[in-house]
Amino acid sequence: MEGLERIVKEHVFFADLTDDFCKLVCGCAKNVRFEAGDYLFREGDPADQLYVIREGRVAMELSAPGHGSMTFQTVGEGEIVGISWLIPPYRWTYDAKALERIRAISIDATCIRRKCEDDHDLGYELMKRFVPVIIERLHATRLQMLDVYGTKS
Amino acid sequence: MAAPETAPLDPMAPLVARVTRRHHDAPEVFTLELEPEDPGALAPFAPGQFNMLTVFGVGEVPISFSGDPVDQNRLVHTIRAVGPVSGALTELEPGAAVGLRGPFGVGWPMAEAEGKDVVVVAGGLGLAPLRPALYRLFAERERYGKIVLLYGTRSPDDILFRRELEAWRGRLDAEVEVTVDHAMAAWHGNVGVVTTLIPRCSFDPAQTVALVCGPEVMMRFAIAALMDAGVAADDIYLSMERNMKCAVGFCGHCQFGPVFVCRDGPVFPYARLRGLLALKEL
Ligand SMILES: Cc1cc2nc3c(=O)[nH]c(=O)nc-3n(C[C@H](O)[C@H](O)[C@H](O)COP(=O)(O)OP(=O)(O)OC[C@H]3O[C@@H](n4cnc5c(N)ncnc54)[C@H](O)[C@@H]3O)c2cc1C
Numbered sequence: 423m424e425g426l427e428r429i430v431k432e433h434v435f436f437a438d439l440t441d442d443f444c445k446l447v448c449g450c451a452k453n454v455r456f457e458a459g460d461y462l463f464r465e466g467d468p469a470d471q472l473y474v475i476r477e478g479r480v481a482m483e484l485s486a487p488g489h490g491s492m493t494f495q496t497v498g499e500g501e502i503v504g505i506s507w508l509i510p511p512y513r514w515t516y517d518a519k520a521l522e523r524i525r526a527i528s529i530d531a532t533c534i535r536r537k538c539e540d541d542h543d544l545g546y547e548l549m550k551r552f553v554p555v556i557i558e559r560l561h562a563t564r565l566q567m568l569d570v571y572g573t574k575s
Numbered sequence: 576m577a578a579p580e581t582a583p584l585d586p587m588a589p590l591v592a593r594v595t596r597r598h599h600d601a602p603e604v605f606t607l608e609l610e611p612e613d614p615g616a617l618a619p620f621a622p623g624q625f626n627m628l629t630v631f632g633v634g635e636v637p638i639s640f641s642g643d644p645v646d647q648n649r650l651v652h653t654i655r656a657v658g659p660v661s662g663a664l665t666e667l668e669p670g671a672a673v674g675l676r677g678p679f680g681v682g683w684p685m686a687e688a689e690g691k692d693v694v695v696v697a698g699g700l701g702l703a704p705l706r707p708a709l710y711r712l713f714a715e716r717e718r719y720g721k722i723v724l725l726y727g728t729r730s731p732d733d734i735l736f737r738r739e740l741e742a743w744r745g746r747l748d749a750e751v752e753v754t755v756d757h758a759m760a761a762w763h764g765n766v767g768v769v770t771t772l773i774p775r776c777s778f779d780p781a782q783t784v785a786l787v788c789g790p791e792v793m794m795r796f797a798i799a800a801l802m803d804a805g806v807a808a809d810d811i812y813l814s815m816e817r818n819m820k821c822a823v824g825f826c827g828h829c830q831f832g833p834v835f836v837c838r839d840g841p842v843f844p845y846a847r848l849r850g851l852l853a854l855k856e857l
């Protein structure tokens with residue numbers, strides 16, 4: 423457990439988390455590893471874990487009939503994979519595939535949601551970390567939709 | 576900032592050059608190599624400057640230099656076909672004649688960047704006007720601090736200058752990241768907008784000069800990300816595009832607020848354009 427606490431505390435996503443909150447997060451967390459080509463999760467699966475990446479890159483993919491699998495975003499060290507665990511119906515809306523060997527902290531979504539319900543201070547502290555990720559992805563999606571590199575830009 | 580180079584004696588009279596090579600880089604994007612019939616008549620170009628290229632009988636457009644400034648006899652221009660003149664340029668075969676005026680404008684601040692970290696952010700075709708600066712940075716590597724190159728484009732097929740990007744990426748003394756807006760799953764590189772790469776890179780923001788070129792929306796987001804990272808507005812340089820006619824500050828065609836893009840730019844420190852960039856039309 424001590425090793426995991428150190429890893430969580432040192433991870434940029436959890437920077438400056440208090441010792442008490444860190445212990446609560448670690449109670450729901452474990453170290454995980456995926457090999458290149460493994461799927462962290464698939465579209466439609468229950469969003470029962472979230473992943474905080476320590477090493478390696480993950481591709482988020484969507485399949486469209488006739489188009490094959492398209493990658494719409496990659497994330498790497500220091501970033502998180504998955505926000506669907508935050509909002510009902512807690513289901514993944516895309517596939518997440520390891521592009522290389524991944525080392526990550528996996529956090530049990532039911533466990534962390536329960537702890538956030540019980541302790542709103544913890545919930546607020548974690549929301550302050552997740553909301554910027556959501557906003558940044560929204561901005562990025564807008565830019566991608568504008569197709570700024572097209573000839574009419 | 577780099578001093579404007581001397582233009583030819585009559586800046587309005589085009590010289591004749593011949594296409595010596597034409598290379599297809601990406602969909603609708605071609606690189607032309609030109610050789611002037613009278614090479615002695617041209618002043619040397621600096622990274623970030625541009626030429627006015629004429630397709631006889633069609634028209635004249637500003638196009639940046641995209642080649643190595645060490646090789647001043649080979650005039651290299653990378654062009655995307657978006658309309659009549661750019662389209663006609665990309666169709667010229669070796670041997671064809673082109674009218675040429677230049678070099679014009681104020682280029683990238685290569686001297687100001689010496690001793691500092693240099694962060695280059697390029698979007699789409701914006702890599703072309705930055706390539707001469709990159710050749711210079713790598714040729715004179717010891718003069719600069721860290722070199723970071725972040726390049727974003729639409730899809731893997733649209734990536735320009737793959738050979739150079741691969742060579743620069745292979746260097747141990749530079750951080751080079753390429754990202755695309757979307758890709759098929761077979762692509763193993765980064766996917767996402769180029770601005771998201773900025774916070775992931777290591778440079779000293781207080782000692783950094785940033786060179787940014789791409790579509791204006793992308794440049795606005797890049798400026799915001801660079802300033803969030805702590806880079807000062809004075810140290811962020813952008814290359815602007817406006818329609819041009821004379822290219823020497825006579826006609827006012829390229830006026831952008833208080834500046835003439837052809838004469839005062841096309842490269843400007845962001846501090847000089849702040850407030851103008853956010854406006855939709857000027
Ligand atoms: C300083 C400077 C440097 C430039 N360097 C380069 C360069 O290295 N390579 C290059 O390909 N172009 C460059 N350009 C842009 C180039 O000059 C224009 O694409 C060209 O003038 C278009 O002329 P046209 O007659 O082909 O098309 P137009 O009839 O003028 O335009 C056709 C269509 O294309 C759109 N369009 C015009 N300009 C652009 C643009 N820049 N990007 C996207 N869409 C556009 C117009 O809105 C219109 O819908 C530069 C411009 C400036 C001011």
Ligand code: FES
Pocket residue numbers: 818819820821822823824825826827828829830835836837838
């Ligand atoms: S193009 Fe004539 S003033 Fe700039």
